[in-house]
Amino acid sequence: MSLLVLNEDELRQTVTLPEAITAVESAFTALAENRLHRPGHFTLDMPEGKSKVEVEGSYLSQIPYYIIRVNSSFHQAYQLDLPSPSGLTLVFEANSGHPIALLVDNGYISQLRAGAAGALAARYLANPTLNRVAVIGSGRQAYIQLKSLMMDRSIGLVSVWGRSPLHVDSYARRMVEDHDLNIEIAPSPEAAVRLADLVITATSSQEPLLKADWLKPGVHINAVGSNHPDKQELHVDVLQRAEVIIADKLDQGMAAGEIHHALNAGVITPQQIQGELGDLIKGKIPGRTHPDQITVADLTGVEVQDTVIATLAMEKALFLGLGQRVESPLL
Amino acid sequence: MSLLVLNEDELRQTVTLPEAITAVESAFTALAENRLHRPGHFTLDMPEGKSKVEVEGSYLSQIPYYIIRVNSSFHQAYQLDLPSPSGLTLVFEANSGHPIALLVDNGYISQLRAGAAGALAARYLANPTLNRVAVIGSGRQAYIQLKSLMMDRSIGLVSVWGRSPLHVDSYARRMVEDHDLNIEIAPSPEAAVRLADLVITATSSQEPLLKADWLKPGVHINAVGSNHPDKQELHVDVLQRAEVIIADKLDQGMAAGEIHHALNAGVITPQQIQGELGDLIKGKIPGRTHPDQITVADLTGVEVQDTVIATLAMEKALFLGLGQRVESPLL
Structure with a gap:
């Protein structure tokens, strides 16, 4: 053997x-x-x-x-x-x-699995046309998330924001070199997401970076950074405003994801979480039913x-x- | 790298x-x-x-x-x-x-670790002279247990018993070939242990094989087979009669070892368990204090x-x- x-x-x-x-x-x-x-x-x-x-x-x-x-x-x-x-x-x-x-x-x-889950959540929840995609973060996760999404969809313009200008710069350069992609560096998370049809958050932030006010109707958000109760990327008002919330795995989202913070803050109830990504793929839950709905996928990673x-x-x-x-x- | x-x-x-x-x-x-x-x-x-x-x-x-x-x-x-x-x-x-x-x-x-623990338990609990050693079992554990013991002590005669005559035969032959050792095949567990100064039980038995009546004063028993609540090699009266009982790890012995069965049967109290092998090695507990004491080491294996x-x-x-x-x- x-x-x-x-x-x-x-x-x-x-x-x-x-x-x-x-x-x-x-x-x-x-x-x-x-x-x-x-x-x-x-x-x-x-x-x-x-x-x-x-x-x-x-x-x-x-x-x-x-x-x-x-x-x-x-x-x-x-x-x-x-x-x-x-x-x-x-x-x-x-x-x-x-x-x-x-x-x-x-x-x-781990990168592949998260990238693939992000692409799937977008496939089943985002609107068909993605004129603008915002990427919050500039690390390996931010790279694979955008790359995976591009396997499924064509993207008009990517707006990227990250804490380290150096990393954001090299991220943008790498994306342009590897792919035929229009990319701009945003001065703030708000500037990045204002006009976005799809937002990827892929940071290790412990404080919320995104607010509900900044979001365009119809935007889909893939939140992939938070896999620990101490981590948070979305202000709880994002989930409060979202019409559709799904988790890759419900118990994990409730214990450690963005859902966890929103439930803890009392701005959503468990009944407002539509279900899991698997249910969406199998057609057991409807997902997006209107182009103006704000949708959130809370992706914590499943073995x-x-x-x-x-x-x-x-x-x-x-x-x-x-x-x-x-x-x-x-x- | x-x-x-x-x-x-x-x-x-x-x-x-x-x-x-x-x-x-x-x-x-x-x-x-x-x-x-x-x-x-x-x-x-x-x-x-x-x-x-x-x-x-x-x-x-x-x-x-x-x-x-x-x-x-x-x-x-x-x-x-x-x-x-x-x-x-x-x-x-x-x-x-x-x-x-x-x-x-x-x-x-796993074999090495168990053999070594057996040799150590014997080093600290058995009487100095081992005229007769009984081995109950004829598998890989029975082999390594005896071999480990021989690194520490010279043995007059080994009496082996096992459920499968074929396995016992090959066990005995292998021991004679590999080592300068007197070995006899016993017709029953009782015959094997009657005159033994040290007993090794290394089977996967789910029913007790050894009874207290058969034991010679001063015998030390290394019970290594039972690492699951369903397994048992010693009748609970063996632990009832033993003057010294130690575990490799107390919580494991109480959950899955021979100690578990004796406690469950109510024939011993937790106070009658002297302590752990590590305490014995460090001299924190006395171990054997008289040549006629019956001593038992309940060895479940520790990571x-x-x-x-x-x-x-x-x-x-x-x-x-x-x-x-x-x-x-x-x-």
């Missing part, structure tokens, strides 16, 4: 963004059909302070593998010039429990997204002959 | 049994000193039935690594002629969160044992140049 080891470089050659979007669509369908089996998870808080290690397991019926995923967030890593968070996925055979692949993705799978992407990456790597094989008669 | 991948074959060339015993001794000391940090764990129950995947994390202050360990118990694996349980350990740098080694040990680390063995294995592999390196500029 052998174990296939794939690094980030190789992973980037396996799954394309359109493939990731298709896979993640099937993941949310599986979630809506309760085909995700007993996922477990724990967090190892490192005593030094802000670092933490999240470990989660998932198994999806109809897929012959289960996954154990480790996400490490280490603030010190930045100082050591190493990527953070680093991500790592183990793939096991569901019928024997034997490890068949190790994906050392340094967080790339089933990793499961399908990791499985697909492994299968494509086997097909393409990528990765390194660790062989052993005993392995 | 690079990731070191070690398979079972290579692992067997790294850590010797005496080294494992020394490492596990330090692990129990660390446990007694509360140096084990916030271990997390979860179990992924596979929907097919009896298979399960246990994942646990541990970090020990003063060791620059943390560990995520996956133990998979798959009953189907036997049918596929694959080892079960299979074990796998990921080693990460504690200051950066980056993965540095993957140990695909197929359960070998800190894996942590030190995995760390040692990785460091020795690096020193010896063993294993396969998966290199990548991005890894």
Whole structure:
């Protein structure tokens, strides 16, 4: 037997963004059909302070593998010039429990999964024509979110705002170089979103950056930054004004997402949350019913997204002959 | 950067049994000193039935690594002629969160850790002279337990009993071939333990195999098979009669070990459990105070044992140049 080891470089050659979007669509369908089996998870808080290690397991019926995923967030890593968070996925055979692949993705799978979820939320909730898209944030998430969206839609103009002018500048330059895209740098979040048909928030902000007053009727918002109760990107009045609110996973949104803050502030009730992305994909909930509605997708990230992407990456790597094989008669 | 991948074959060339015993001794000391940090764990129950995947994390202050360990118990694996349980350990740098080694040990680390704990329990609780040792069980645990004990003590005669005559026969033959050892096959558990100075129980029995009446004064018992509430090797009257009872980890013994059954049956009180193996090693509890006392070590297995063995294995592999390196500029 052998174990296939794939690094980030190789992973980037396996799954394309359109493939990731298709896979993640099937993941949310599986979630809506309760085909995700007993996922477990724990967090190892490192005593030094802000670092933490999240470990989660998932198994999806109809897929012959289960996954154990480790996400490490280490603030010190930045100082050591190493990527953070680093991500790592183990793939096991569901019928024997034997490890068949190790994906050392340094967080790339997490980016893919979030980008794909953003594209799907936009596909099902945003208006058909996107003249202007606002991007709040200029990091890796902001990059993959916009890139994923462009797989699905053509965009007239992108207006980007970020806290660091240097990062925003390099973000804009990279987007122009990689894609045939009109991009402008906005002087403020307000200026970025005022005329936007779709807004992506992809920061690690702990204070709300966007207010309801600034929003154009009919705008769709993909809020992807907040995955912890301490994080917040949308002022609660955004959710108060929104006609449609969906979560990728309701319990997570209520515990850690933008929904969490709006519920806590008492400006929305649980009944105002329409449902989950999987329900929307399956047509169980209506989503947008009028072009002027403001819609919000609260995307906190669900492990089933990793499961399908990791499985697909492994299968494509086997097909393409990528990765390194660790062989052993005993392995 | 690079990731070191070690398979079972290579692992067997790294850590010797005496080294494992020394490492596990330090692990129990660390446990007694509360140096084990916030271990997390979860179990992924596979929907097919009896298979399960246990994942646990541990970090020990003063060791620059943390560990995520996956133990998979798959009953189907036997049918596929694959080892079960299979074990796998990921080693990460504690200051950066980056993965540095993957140990695909197929359960070998679990064997080592248990063997070492057994040898230590015997070192601190058994009488100095071991004319006769009884082994109940003939599997891999029974093998490593006896082998570990022999690193510490010379043994006059070993009497082995197991449910399968075929397995017992091959166990005895292997022990004679590998070591200069007198071994006899006992017709019953009673015959095996009647004259024994030390008893090892290493089965997966769900019913008690040993009774208090059969025991010689002064015997020490290492009960290593029971790590689940459904498993039991000692009749509760053994613990009732024992003068000294220790656990590797008290809460585990009370939840899943032999102690669990004796407490449930009401034949002992929590006050009759002297303490933990780490307390014994550190001299915080007395252990055996008379040669005629019957002593019991309830060993359920603690993740800190894996942590030190995995760390040692990785460091020795690096020193010896063993294993396969998966290199990548991005890894």
